[in-house]
Amino acid sequence: MKTKTKGKKRKFTVDKEASRLSEEELVKCLRQKEKRSRGSSKIVAARAKHSWNSKDRESRRLESNERERQRMHKLNNAFQALREVIPHVRAENKLSKIETLTLAKNYIKSLTSTILSMSNGHLPDIEGSGPSGSKLYQHYQQQPREDEREEQLKKYSTQIQSFSEGS
């Protein structure tokens, strides 16, 4: 596993700070992209739908870039929150996104197995907790046999171990 502490990236960003520093570069970048995409009939058609001039288009683009950045930041925060909830992961060994999702999935499966084995396959009060509750109940009913549960637990611990060793 690699250590994923990365330095700052140098990009054509329009972060509040960066935008002031690299406005010229940014505009240049936008113009280049514009040149590249000028030939696309799809894009030409899409633009024909709107009567934006190039200034409008540019400022709209910048605004939507900013929104997209914020959206991705939110998504990354959610990933971080998920990382913090998965046990046995050292803070300095940051999981990648795909690792986080895979580990979380297996963690949930192993918890499900644990719950099932503790309750002998019966989950009291789940049925009565509304439509989502009954769905959940059905899901639990479809859970694997004991030997398969063991397998899921094993899979989860193996994964944790391999992530830790890989760092």
Place this chain on the structure above:
DNA sequence: TAGGCCATCTGGTCCT
């Protein structure tokens, strides 16, 4: 240097 991971930009599509 190649490959993995990531942030950002972008245009298209969906949703409100």
Place this chain on the structure above:
DNA sequence: AGGACCAGATGGCCTA
């Protein structure tokens, strides 16, 4: 109409 969401493209950083 405008914002949210998505997926592809691009390029930087890092490690083996």
